[in-house]
Amino acid sequence: MSESVTALPQRSSRSGSGRGAAKAAPRSDRARADWRKRFEIAILAGPAIAIFLAFVIFPVFMAAYYGFFKWKGFGAPTNFVGFQNYVTIFTDQNFLDALAHNGFILVMSLVMQGPAAVAFALLLNQNIRGRSLIRVLIFVPYVISEVIVGTGWSLMLQYQGALNDLLHNLGLGFLASDWIADPNVAIWTLMVIISWKYIGFAVILMLAGMQGIPDELYEAAAIDGASYWQIQRWITLPLLGPTIRVWAFLSIIGSLQLFDLVYIIWGQYVASTAGTSTMATYMVREGRLAGNYGYGNAVAVVIFVISLVIALTYQRFVLRRDTAGALTEKSDRKAA
């Protein structure tokens, strides 16, 4: 996915196929074929482009527009307030806390999930009996919805819930704690749930990346007498680099946009007191729920800009390594 995210994969030959015949044909035929081609392109790509522009790109631009207004969402926005919404955002301690939580989640997700995902993928990439079953089971948390994860975990982690009861039964009662409400613990609880939920996806990506590594390399290393760990260290890890970097990219974006789990487990009001609020829960609480649509849109713009800056920086300095060879070619294709 690494190359394809940043650059369009090329066909072996770009000379139009199926038009060799047209070249010999008379001029009018070729013009007709040209029109036919344009028509086909419009028919085939048109619907996707239209729906994509209407429901993805257009709303984001509307957010930028609405963000300059104080607006309750009824009628056309008229009360233009310039950058006041943005000033309010960056002076609101609740938003700054949420931003800090997002930062913490971003870093901890990379630290907690990355090494674990590589290790699990190495484990599952071996030929062991029952591998298919193990793989399906590992992906179970990824497949079930955030709502189910949130509902299940919050019941389990209640103070009178299953986990504390289990700890008491095991004689570890001193470890019991108020996992969800205690502000010192809550963000770590969130990190555990996030890791549990999304590690399956990381493992899928790593496995796919490992299966893309040519067998010949392993055979050559084995002939040279390399041990299992040497092979993993010097062949698998370096060749897995692009996959790891793409996963990290997706994880970073996901951390910045985190909403569902926090909103479901902590609700719209408890999140800030428990120290787990995120920019997105702040946006929904101060925007939609408070009825301040102008302000909510301004928060959306802030989230977008923060994500975009981090994503572009990451692409510039980290993902660039993966396309270094194709850099010259890439720059004249302008495919970003």
Place this chain on the structure above:
Amino acid sequence: MSQVALTARASTTRPRRRSRSGATWGSPTTYVIATVLIAVCVAPVLYIIIGGFRTNAQITVNPSGWPDPWVLKNYADVLASPLFWQQFGNSVISAAATTIGTVALALMASFVIARYDFAGRNALYSLFAAGLMFPLTVAITPLYLLIKNLGLTDNLLGIILPQIAFALPTTVIILVPFLAAIPKELEEAAAIDGASKIGFFFRMVLPLSLPGVITTGILAFVNAWNSYMLPLFILNNAAMYTLPLGVQSFSSEHSVDTAAVLAFTSLSMIPALLFFSIFERRIVGGLTGAVKG
């Protein structure tokens, strides 16, 4: 089915893997780690499923206990509830329509990007790739206003259309390499046999890109099935809820009836789980193509 696949795979890959894993990497260690890993992954899910077979009294007295006796009443109540089936049906419609719409539109657009030569080709690809930078979280507030203006709130179409739109970028990015990899010779042969480009699309491209189509279809289905934020904004009427919203409203309405909540929750996750476990192998296969680009 998985047993057959398992043995087939084992027989083809064993010689290589054995030489690759040194003698020191004994199977027992692997299995211990794998078992712990699976236990951690599955325990919370089992807690939900098994908890649904207990009574509230059992749950209160012994929160981490086993059902004693097993009761079916919670599950029976949910299965007898018209609201559950209504919301189940909404989820099926939403997920199926999103999947079909996403795959159809993305396949057509990817075909254009991968197999047509024209000036805007790279720009078109970049447009969809840039879509990865425009997540739902950012767009949701204006999107809600847009849907409201279109009169599509409390309408499944109001979540299906945006779901398709937001699924397009990943789908296009995964499908383009698949379509680009179809040999040019096939296309020329089809042209010589008198097939138009469109005929080539239906006769050759569709069947050949099936692995990618299945992968992206599953991802679209599971994402739509689990979608939460969009329905939360768009759907306000319990009869129009999809299951995630249904689970949430059920659990806040019946917050004292923990057993019923657990039963409702576990029934709502079954379809996505089934769908995924049947096609799991395809997903890894499809992504392999995409990762290699």
